[in-house]
Amino acid sequence: MSNVEEHPAEVQCEAGRATEPVQVLVPREVPLGGLRAMRVRRTLPSRERSLIGAWCFADHYGPDEVSVTGGMSVAPHPHTGLATVSWLFTGTVEHRDSAGNHAMVRPGELNLMTAGAGISHSEVSTADTTVLHGVQLWVVSPEHTRHGERRFDHHVPEPVTGDGWTARVFLGSLLGSTSPVATDTPLLGAEITLDPDTELVADVPADFELGVLVDHGTVTAAGQRLVAGELGYLAPGNERISLHSGDSGQDGNAGARVILLGGPPFGESIVMWWNFIGRDHDEIVRYRVEWQAQLRDGDGVVSDSQLMASGPYGIPVGDHLPPIPAPPMPGGRLKHRR
Incomplete structure (x- = not known):
């Protein structure tokens, strides 16, 4: 998915300090474009925190009636220095990218696209x-792989069940289930559903930062109550995590559902702006220039697919939507700090 904000903020990504056992990140609503735009709830990056392990971006959307919102229609756009993770609860999304991958994103199925040195997708x-x-x-790619090859991985995790809970581990290991999908840094990603008034205690790596994103219902994580849309952050040092659902769900849903994210602190300073992740201002400027040059011919008009394909990002094979131009850069230099 693209960050389609017309004036995306500079994000100086570094570890924020949690002053409480669980730091609660409240989402902000962002439209995906247009008058009838589908809206998403964004918790990463936020003013309080930019990263959880290598996880750097979290958009949570729906359930949305497509007849009202128009659904998802994200035209070709570029990415650098990151991997995208698509995970659905309901509906189907068609994915196309410039590495030639064409796939359907369906509920309970992982689709992970690694941008490498540059890719475009819709x-x-x-x-x-x-x-x-x-x-x-989104997941940040570390220095040693961020200029690597484009890659696409698909995986359907087998559900793991217990007394009142079900887990689908799409990245990393949890509850005896391990995803076969390789990642550039250690990661944890899992969907967990809980019946009302159910507690799940799971072992986790003590060096992992953890994030608990609540889809519906209420969940108490490490003693902190979280409601739908909130993301709870736990600093490293926990050898296990406790999740306890409320007596009844919200929005007509029984029980609760969360996305559990994790990974060791990323440890590298990055700059994230629009759909690009780099290490300094000049890299971001270059990425934007390359994308804009790929979009336009010498007369300043949008190029056709043949011209688009000649650029460093390429164009999604078989896609006919006009690509998304990059917004103007903000005034001044993007700051680079650890």
């Missing part, structure tokens, strides 16, 4: 989707 909800509901997540 995501459009299918015509038969009536309700769209899910999360879109």
Whole structure:
């Protein structure tokens, strides 16, 4: 998914300090574009925190009636220095990218696209989707892999069940389940559903930062109550995590559902602006210039698919939507600090 804000803020990504056992990040609403835009709830990056491990971006959307919102229609746009994780609860999204991958994103199935040195992709909800509901997540690529090859991975995790709970581990290891999908840094990603008034205690790596994103219902994580849309952050040092659902869910849903994220502190200073992740201002400027040059011919008009394909990002194979131009850079230099 693209960050389609017309005036995206500079994000100076570094570890924020949690002053409480669980730091609560409250979402802000962001439209995906247009008058009838589908709106998403964004908790990462936020003013309080930019990263949880290598997780750097979390959009949570739905359940949305497509007839009202228009669904997801994100035209071709670029990425550098990151991997995108698409995970749906309801609906279907068609993915196309410039590495030649064409896939359907379906509920309970992981689609991970690694940008490497540069990629473009599009995501459009299918015509038969009536309700769209899910999360879109980004992961920062470390220095030693960020200029590497484009990659696409698909995985359908087997559910792990217990007394009143079900987990689907799409990245990393949890509750005896391990995803076969390789990642450039150690990561944890899992969907967990809980019946009302159910507690799940799971072992986690003590060096991991953890994030608990509540989709619906209420959940108490490490003693902190979280409501739908909130993201709870736990600093490293926990050898296990306790999740306890409320007696009844919100929005007509029984029990609760969360996305559990984790990883060791990233340890590298980055700059994230629009759909680019770099290490300094000049890199971001270069990425933007390259994308804009790829979009336009010498007369300043949008290029056709053949011209688009000649640029460093390429164009999604078989896509016919006009690509998204990059917004203007903010005034002044993007700051680089650890």
